[in-house]
Amino acid sequence: MAASDSLSGSWTGRYDYDNVAYGTPVTFDAVLTETGATLRGEVVEPNSFRDDxxxxxxxxxxxxxxxxRVQFLKTYTDFDNGEPPLYVGHVNPTATRIAGRWHFPMNPGVKGTFLLARTAQAAVRRTTSATVERVIDA
Structure with a gap:
């Protein structure tokens, strides 16, 4: 994996429910930091399921x-959600998209898909960085 393949940066995403009775699609923004094999991040999303x-x-x-392959747990900071959902997905070859599935291991009926895409701002930083690296290497 080259340094330019790092997942660190700004992302926008969406998660969907397999069963619409549980909810409608939710869009969100994320900032990821990849250090070695460890992936950490913060997510901001509209509240679509907690009246409190x-x-x-x-x-x-x-x-x-x-x-x-990526895998992460999503723990809400605004409330104790008991069991956090598990997300498992795959990064595309250019490290600009992550797609996969999420579920609650102890509540298998609540599950769905997710997609993350680098934001335009993050893509511009990656392109500029790659261009600088090519100029330096030349």
Missing amino acids: CADTLLAVLIGTRQGS
């Missing part, structure tokens, strides 16, 4: 990356 919380929810991601 503010309009915006915050969560922390903690997980790992092994090659193209």
Whole structure:
């Protein structure tokens, strides 16, 4: 894995429920930091399921990356959500998208898909960095 393949940076995403009875799709923003095989992040999303919380929810991601496979737990900071959902996905070859599935291990009926994409700002930083590296190497 090259340094330019790091998942660190700004992302935008969406998670969907397999069963719409549990909820509608939710968009969110994330900032990820990859250090070695460890993946950490912070998520901000609209509150779509907790009447006792503010309009915006915050969560922390903690997980790992092994090659193209990523896995992380999402723990909300605004409330105790008991069992955090587990996300398992794969990074595309250019490290600009992560897609996969999420579920609650002890509540298998609540599950769905997710997609993360680098934001334009993060993509510009990656392109600029890659161009600088090529100029230096030339």
